[in-house]
Amino acid sequence: MKKLFILLSALLVLAxxxxxxxxxxxxxxxxxxxxxxxxxxxxxDPAVIEKFEKTYNCRVNYDxxxxxxxxxxxxxxxxxxYDVIQPSDYMVTTMRKLGxxxxxxxxxxxxxxxxxxDLRSPSFDPExxxxxxxxxxxxxxxxxxxxxxxxxxxxxxxxxxxxxxxxILLNDNRExxxxxxxxxxxxxxxxxxxxxxxxxxxxxxxxxHVLAFDTDTxxxxxxxxxxxxxxxxxxxxxxxxxxxxxVAFLVPKEGTTIWADTLAIPKGAKHxxxxxxxxxxxxxxKISAQNYEYIGxxxxxxxxxxxxxxxxxxDPILKVGAAAIASGEWLxxxxxxxxxxxxxxxxxxxxx
Amino acid sequence: MKNGKFLIAxxxxxxxxxxxxxxxxVVVVSxxxxxxYGQVIFNWTLENYxxxxxxxxxxxxxxxxxxxxxxxxxxxxLGYPLAYYIAxxxxxxQQPGLILVMIPFWINFLIRSxxxxxxxxxxxxxxxxxxxxxxxxxxxxxLYNDTAVMVGMVYSLLPFMVxxxxxxxxxxxxxxxEAAYDLGATPFTAFRKITLPLTLSGISEGTIxxxxxxxxMFIVPEIMGGAKAALVGNLIQNQFLSARNWPxxxxxxxxxxxLSLVLITIYYKxxxxxxxxxxxx
Numbered sequence: 314m315k316k317l318f319i320l321l322s323a324l325l326v327l328a329x330x331x332x333x334x335x336x337x338x339x340x341x342x343x344x345x346x347x348x349x350x351x352x353x354x355x356x357x358d359p360a361v362i363e364k365f366e367k368t369y370n371c372r373v374n375y376d377x378x379x380x381x382x383x384x385x386x387x388x389x390x391x392x393x394x395y396d397v398i399q400p401s402d403y404m405v406t407t408m409r410k411l412g413x414x415x416x417x418x419x420x421x422x423x424x425x426x427x428x429x430x431d432l433r434s435p436s437f438d439p440e441x442x443x444x445x446x447x448x449x450x451x452x453x454x455x456x457x458x459x460x461x462x463x464x465x466x467x468x469x470x471x472x473x474x475x476x477x478x479x480x481i482l483l484n485d486n487r488e489x490x491x492x493x494x495x496x497x498x499x500x501x502x503x504x505x506x507x508x509x510x511x512x513x514x515x516x517x518x519x520x521x522h523v524l525a526f527d528t529d530t531x532x533x534x535x536x537x538x539x540x541x542x543x544x545x546x547x548x549x550x551x552x553x554x555x556x557x558x559x560v561a562f563l564v565p566k567e568g569t570t571i572w573a574d575t576l577a578i579p580k581g582a583k584h585x586x587x588x589x590x591x592x593x594x595x596x597x598x599k600i601s602a603q604n605y606e607y608i609g610x611x612x613x614x615x616x617x618x619x620x621x622x623x624x625x626x627x628d629p630i631l632k633v634g635a636a637a638i639a640s641g642e643w644l645x646x647x648x649x650x651x652x653x654x655x656x657x658x659x660x661x662x663x664x665x
Numbered sequence: 666m667k668n669g670k671f672l673i674a675x676x677x678x679x680x681x682x683x684x685x686x687x688x689x690x691v692v693v694v695s696x697x698x699x700x701x702y703g704q705v706i707f708n709w710t711l712e713n714y715x716x717x718x719x720x721x722x723x724x725x726x727x728x729x730x731x732x733x734x735x736x737x738x739x740x741x742x743l744g745y746p747l748a749y750y751i752a753x754x755x756x757x758x759q760q761p762g763l764i765l766v767m768i769p770f771w772i773n774f775l776i777r778s779x780x781x782x783x784x785x786x787x788x789x790x791x792x793x794x795x796x797x798x799x800x801x802x803x804x805x806x807x808l809y810n811d812t813a814v815m816v817g818m819v820y821s822l823l824p825f826m827v828x829x830x831x832x833x834x835x836x837x838x839x840x841x842x843e844a845a846y847d848l849g850a851t852p853f854t855a856f857r858k859i860t861l862p863l864t865l866s867g868i869s870e871g872t873i874x875x876x877x878x879x880x881x882m883f884i885v886p887e888i889m890g891g892a893k894a895a896l897v898g899n900l901i902q903n904q905f906l907s908a909r910n911w912p913x914x915x916x917x918x919x920x921x922x923x924l925s926l927v928l929i930t931i932y933y934k935x936x937x938x939x940x941x942x943x944x945x946x
């Protein structure tokens with residue numbers, strides 16, 4: 314399903330990347346170094362990658378994964394295949410605990426000082442020893458002003474009977490249970506059985522109101538106005554807003570989940586020097602601006618603001634997201650509590 | 666004889682590498698445990714199979730079986746007349762008729778599922794049409810419910826029913842029907858006494874294909890069901906991804922495979938008994 318879809322787009326990306334690489338080899342002499350990049354599909358502006366290849370006379374080999382678990386499985390099976398990987402927040406915790414990440418050489422990464430302060434010491438890697446935040450987003454409420462007349466200032470707005478059958482929740486157990494935990498004033502990483510049960514019982518009241526659980530095609534559902542209100546990541550909300558100006562986005566005051574895809578180097582990477590160069594290159598303000606205009610997510614690079622288009626800087630939804638960073642809590646790997654979350658998730662999905 | 670064995674060797678090798686070994690791995694993992702961070706540890710336990718018997722998971726299996734049965738029944742009801750119609754066409758039209766049944770298979774299943782979303786969603790093709798024609802005033806909620814899942818399942822598996830039934834109809838000896846008519850049978854009697862019993866093999870092949878395929882289906886509930894109806898396929902997928910519990914996922918897969926085998930065996934036994942009884946009478 315969604316994986317296939319991502320794989321399809323991955324094939325396209327690979328085809329494009331492959332072509333770029335080949336045409337270059339004829340012009341430059343000698344065997345160029347190869348940077349093996351393992352990341353999410355569509356996570357870079359291809360022109361940025363091409364610029365890196367030209368600048369450092371190398372070739373970038375861009376492989377994609379569809380979810381963190383796939384990344385973990387592949388790195389455990391032999392991570393030395395890759396030089397740069399992009400685990401998300403909680404997966405950084407897991408990979409650090411399993412000793413799968415190289416320590417980053419900060420001296421080789423001066424540009425990462427351009428990161429906004431709030432993203433420099435995330436709880437999943439407080440000293441930033443093994444990872445740098447790359448793309449980030451925040452979970453909030455998206456709603457269509459045509460149907461939702463009262464501003465949904467708290468998560469409880471999702472429970473309102475008048476939106477029954479028009480609510481969308483992210484198709485992700487940590488996001489949904491985390492949202493309900495926040496509603497009850499708890500941490501979205503809570504492993505306290507009573508707190509989690511309280512949140513889940515509340516969600517069971519909401520489940521009959523839910524039109525669909527969706528993360529991959531959620532944008533289409535709000536653009537086509539199938540759904541009126543729901544939880545969404547800020548970057549996706551911004552995408553919807555570009556297509557449908559009736560939607561608005563806000564982050565409820567109880568707090569929320571913040572997420573990030575990071576850049577990291579797997580243990581035993583063969584081209585560590587080039588990997589550092591690549592990471593540093595991405596935080597160059599001009600490069601960063603070009604890259605994020607393409608990806609459409611919030612640029613975590615403070616120095617990049619003057620290089621962005623006015624349209625990007627004025628995007629109301631990205632602004633809402635950026636202003637709410639401080640109210641976001643990172644998801645960490647809850648380890649032993651994961652089976653409990655999974656069981657509740659199955660119960661919620663099946664209505665039992 | 667020896668040469669024959671030699672020729673079959675590549676096939677056995679293929680089956681060994683791509684069927685037997687992966688299956689063996691799944692069996693082995695299903696008796697393993699997991700660390701808090703989702704790594705598989707081989708501590709030989711039955712706990713994954715014990716967990717299957719919890720009411721939560723049993724009920725998901727029951728739901729899945731029910732959906733599979735319904736899907737099979739609907740594909741027979743829709744597929745038989747279609748196969749019958751194609752088999753009746755003049756020879757030169759039969760091939761194009763079959764190709765029309767199979768054309769959708771040339772397009773990725775995922776894309777076809779999204780096409781259904783575009784047709785059925787509230788601002789979709791069907792609702793817009795009905796509103797424009799004045800049949801309804803507000804869009805109907807056609808997606809993200811059990812009916813939508815059923816529509817998607819029947820749609821995607823229909824060709825598996827049509828093709829075997831067509832083959833059995835095509836092999837039907839028409840002279841038997843002529844004889845029946847000569848002896849004064851009505852078309853309905855002729856169908857019931859001759860066509861239906863002689864094409865039962867096609868129906869049963871189709872039933873097996875559709876039933877087994879629908880047991881493992883997870884794309885349709887995910888896309889057309891709004892990820893709300895959890896079938897066994899979705900449950901297994903979840904164990905391998907978000908729950909990071911490969912052992913439990915493997916155990917569920919093995920249970921599903923055994924269940925399929927048992928049901929098929931019972932089905933064939935019943936079929937054989939039915940046929941035997943028919944001959945005795």
